[in-house]
Amino acid sequence: MLAIALLPACIGLESVSLFLHLISHIWSKHLLAAYITHIDCQKHEMGNHHPECPERLGAVNDQLLIKGLLDYMEQLDAPLATQEQLARAHSPSYLNEFAEIAQQVPENRHVQIDPDTSINEFSYQAALRAAGAAVLAANLVASGQAPVAFCNIRPPGHHAERSNAGGFCFFNNVAVGIRHAIAHHGIERIALIDFDVHHGNGSEDILFDDPHVLMCSIFEKNLYPFCGDVPMGANMVNVGLPTRSGSEAFRQAVSEVWMPALEKFQPEMIFISAGFDAHREDDMGNLALVEADYEWVTKQIVMIAQRYSHGRIVSCLEGGYDLSSLGRSVAAHVRVLIGAD
Numbered sequence: 001m002l003a004i005a006l007l008p009a010c011i012g013l014e015s016v017s018l019f020l021h022l023i024s025h026i027w028s029k030h031l032l033a034a035y036i037t038h039i040d041c042q043k044h045e046m047g048n049h050h051p052e053c054p055e056r057l058g059a060v061n062d063q064l065l066i067k068g069l070l071d072y073m074e075q076l077d078a079p080l081a082t083q084e085q086l087a088r089a090h091s092p093s094y095l096n097e098f099a100e101i102a103q104q105v106p107e108n109r110h111v112q113i114d115p116d117t118s119i120n121e122f123s124y125q126a127a128l129r130a131a132g133a134a135v136l137a138a139n140l141v142a143s144g145q146a147p148v149a150f151c152n153i154r155p156p157g158h159h160a161e162r163s164n165a166g167g168f169c170f171f172n173n174v175a176v177g178i179r180h181a182i183a184h185h186g187i188e189r190i191a192l193i194d195f196d197v198h199h200g201n202g203s204e205d206i207l208f209d210d211p212h213v214l215m216c217s218i219f220e221k222n223l224y225p226f227c228g229d230v231p232m233g234a235n236m237v238n239v240g241l242p243t244r245s246g247s248e249a250f251r252q253a254v255s256e257v258w259m260p261a262l263e264k265f266q267p268e269m270i271f272i273s274a275g276f277d278a279h280r281e282d283d284m285g286n287l288a289l290v291e292a293d294y295e296w297v298t299k300q301i302v303m304i305a306q307r308y309s310h311g312r313i314v315s316c317l318e319g320g321y322d323l324s325s326l327g328r329s330v331a332a333h334v335r336v337l338i339g340a341d
């Protein structure tokens with residue numbers, strides 16, 4: 001208001017609006033949303049025609065760029081997660097074993113970890129970057145240096161258990177980020193929201209019974225990893241939906257199950273396991289969601305964050321394998337996340 005008062009009275013409305021735009025631009029520059037990624041994440045690949053392919057990151061980046069959303073974000077390189085950070089979510093024996101296997105992969109070869117998951121010579125570095133992205137995001141958002149963060153990363157993380165890799169995942173990125181926010185920033189209550197079509201069994205395995213965490217997961221029943229129907233702890237809010245449930249059932253589960261639990265928990269910060277493989281164009285699942293559902297669920301999460309968490313949200317890419325719908329869905333999610341509506 002002071003700025004407006006200082007403007008000479010003779011300046012027209014057009015100039016005033018330009019001036020206000022400039023002020024808001026300077027202010028928003030001060031607190032840009034963080035966009036965290038790394039070129040190393042594209043070097044990990046699991047063989048020809050594997051759906052969890054390096055092109056996924058480009059598909060996401062292209063849509064964010066085309067839709068002008070990167071203008072609202074500060075792009076940052078993901079650091080490497082440290083062993084201390086990883087050890088908050090994974091057992092020392094698993095960390096040692098995985099490092100040993102990963103560092104012995106011959107050039108241009110793959111080592112199979114499970115029937116669907118393998119590593120190449122670059123996978124270990126990529127996995128460290130993906131977990132490191134979640135840590136950097138936690139630091140920026142918890143300290144108020146960025147209002148929210150989106151991590152465009154792979155390998156994904158939510159199937160990685162405390163002592164097991166699997167389902168294309170090696171380190172549980174969100175769990176590493178959450179544990180860092182608790183240990184390093186003293187955050188007492190963190191909600192993890194997982195809308196990937198597959199249940200986040202790894203996150204549940206690591207975070208069940210953690211008094212600082214509430215995990216809300218909606219997933220398709222009878223789909224990999226074939227669990228989640230019986231929650232492992234009281235802090236797990238799992239909703240399995242039947243095949244082809246569609247938008248209405250998904251939104252009903254969010255409104256009737258997730259929202260009351262989140263209202264009661266009053267999270268100080270929110271992490272999202274943002275998987276987009278429930279999209280109707282993605283062959284990996286059959287929940288038949290569309291971009292508007294990702295936009296809607298993000299609005300619900302932002303609402304909770306604004307009410308209880310000072311708006312603080314860290315979102316990490318999980319699944320989403322149809323490149324076109326993945327890019328469009330992430331754009332719909334990020335647009336709401338960063339308030340670019």
Ligand SMILES: [Zn+2]
Nearest residue numbers: 196198277319
């Ligand atoms: Zn998935």
